[in-house]
Amino acid sequence: MPHEEKTPASISVAVRAADPVSLQGAEILLGRSQGTTLLPVDRSAHADVVLVLANEVTEETLSWMEEASVLSANPGMRIVLVADRISRPRLARAVRHGLVSVLPRKQTGFPEILQAVLMSRAGGAQMPRELLRCLVEELRTLLRDPTAPILPGGFEGREVDVLRLLAEGLDTTEIAAKLNYSERTIKNIIFAVTRRLNLRNRTHAVAYAMRVGAL
Structure with missing residues (x-):
């Protein structure tokens, strides 16, 4: 056409x-x-x-x-x-x-x-x-919950925390200890991000977060 x-x-x-x-x-x-x-x-x-x-x-x-x-x-x-x-x-x-x-x-x-x-x-x-x-x-929910800000790329606050530590070279065990989560929770957060945003892997997720200004 x-x-x-x-x-x-x-x-x-x-x-x-x-x-x-x-x-x-x-x-x-x-x-x-x-x-x-x-x-x-x-x-x-x-x-x-x-x-x-x-x-x-x-x-x-x-x-x-x-x-x-x-x-x-x-x-x-x-x-x-x-x-x-x-x-x-x-x-x-x-x-x-x-x-x-x-x-x-x-x-x-x-x-x-x-x-x-x-x-x-x-x-x-x-x-x-x-x-x-x-x-x-x-909007009311977001205003009541300061831990759930509106972030670039559709990320949640704790997702950005995990991706930032991945970008610094930490593994899931170290991230879990630093954020006081279980290692399984960290893995679930990473999986949710990659699946929701159709990203290939952790490296792709970190690169994408940087590109959209979330990191």
């Missing part, structure tokens, strides 16, 4: 979708719409908006958003999500990665999606009432 060069007035959009039919449909419609420029995959880091289409937000869906946030060369990049289900913890993590609008998939047509995309660059946001309540509750 040919891609037109971005004009000053247009909003560049990259699309990620859980199924190829949705992806192709969104790309065709965005490519034909005034005010938007569809970016190919190899230029998605320059997108003004990343449009994510999914039935349910899974860890894979979150990894798309996190990747878009980490790799973006555009400090104003925003994410518009079209999905039917997203849990409260995943919603909070998605917002950290740049999510500004959530549209219910079964009740949303392309005109509403296009409007959300166009509004997002101007600071607009759109979210169902129940999801706004979830965000408020998540």
